[in-house]
Amino acid sequence: xxxxVAKEIQFDGVGLHSGTSACLVLSPxxxxxxxxxxxxxxxxxxxxxxxxxxxxxxxxxxxxxxxxEDGVELSTIxxxxxxxxxxxxxxxxxxxxxxxxxxxxGSAAPFVDGILATGLVRQDGPARALKILKPVEVETESATxxxxxxxxxxxxxxxxxxxxxxxxxxxxLVMANGAFVRELSNCRTFCRQAEVDMMQxxxxxxxxxxxxNAVVFDDDKVNGGPSGLRHADEPVRHKMLxxxxxxxxxxxxxxxRYVGQKSGHAVTNALLRKLFATPxxxxxxxxxxxxxxxxxxxxxxRADLAFCA
Numbered sequence: 001x002x003x004x005v006a007k008e009i010q011f012d013g014v015g016l017h018s019g020t021s022a023c024l025v026l027s028p029x030x031x032x033x034x035x036x037x038x039x040x041x042x043x044x045x046x047x048x049x050x051x052x053x054x055x056x057x058x059x060x061x062x063x064x065x066x067x068x069e070d071g072v073e074l075s076t077i078x079x080x081x082x083x084x085x086x087x088x089x090x091x092x093x094x095x096x097x098x099x100x101x102x103x104x105x106g107s108a109a110p111f112v113d114g115i116l117a118t119g120l121v122r123q124d125g126p127a128r129a130l131k132i133l134k135p136v137e138v139e140t141e142s143a144t145x146x147x148x149x150x151x152x153x154x155x156x157x158x159x160x161x162x163x164x165x166x167x168x169x170x171x172x173l174v175m176a177n178g179a180f181v182r183e184l185s186n187c188r189t190f191c192r193q194a195e196v197d198m199m200q201x202x203x204x205x206x207x208x209x210x211x212x213n214a215v216v217f218d219d220d221k222v223n224g225g226p227s228g229l230r231h232a233d234e235p236v237r238h239k240m241l242x243x244x245x246x247x248x249x250x251x252x253x254x255x256x257r258y259v260g261q262k263s264g265h266a267v268t269n270a271l272l273r274k275l276f277a278t279p280x281x282x283x284x285x286x287x288x289x290x291x292x293x294x295x296x297x298x299x300x301x302r303a304d305l306a307f308c309a
Contacts, residue, residue, distance in 0.1 A: 001125070004033075005026065011023070019207035024095065032250065034090070052094075086112060087246060087300055128285060130284055134254065136281050138274055147180075153174070153176065154175065155173055164220040171240060178304040187238040
């Protein structure tokens with residue numbers, strides 16, 4: 001079945017790159033509505049609605065940025081999209097009073113907590129999933145990403161950084177039975193100190209605070225706040241979090257295996273574009289009770305967040 005949030009949920013914070021105040025509100029939406037973002041700060045004579053779709057994504061090096069046909073944009077949507085995917089929300093209106101989603105603590109956990117604390121309403125009408133029928137891959141000079149058939153949703157990720165505190169990290173998870181909430185949802189965005197210096201010199205990352213809403217690495221040094229890293233391999237886990245959010249822009253949860261090698265937002269979006277352009281590589285299928293158990297959001301409860309700590 002489809003689902004939406006039981007009532008409005010509000011999140012207040014700042015934009016990671018703008019540093020300005022930002023408020024996000026999740027509101028119930030009817031069956032068949034899907035996920036739609038709305039810029040609530042714009043006037044009535046402007047089309048403020050932006051669908052959460054792969055083909056609304058526009059190039060951005062630092063986050064996932066979407067734009068509608070009238071040029072209205074919203075950035076840094078990946079963490080809220082991951083939370084919606086991980087909690088199994090299929091229909092919702094996401095209102096934001098500016099051009100950037102609030103970063104909160106740099107992870108998806110605050111969004112997940114708000115959604116699970118409020119609860120979901122099951123709706124009439126069958127849910128659907130995007131089934132991968134044959135492998136599709138994209139490659140750049142430094143990264144690859146692939147989708148291949150699987151009976152469940154799986155994410156496998158590999159990263160390799162020169163900074164000794166990150167180094168080489170690999171992880172694979174089947175995204176069912178609350179795995180996202182327990183294993184990935186509290187993993188924060190991260191960057192290298194040299195990247196922070198460069199971004200701030202160019203007027204970006206103005207809302208980033210090392211150790212509070214971002215983990216900053218400098219060779220063998222880690223600024224992850226008073227408690228340090230939330231997981232020893234928090235960076236690769238955050239990459240998987242981002243991938244789940246970006247993949248949910250397919251318009252449905254994916255029944256398939258995603259394999260990322262040093263990939264990021266742009267590469268994952270390029271993969272979705274290639275997938276939908278490849279005849280015979282995919283099909284939308286109706287989610288029955290058996291299939292639902294193999295997707296993110298099945299059997300998730302707020303108690304699963306306790307395993308994040």
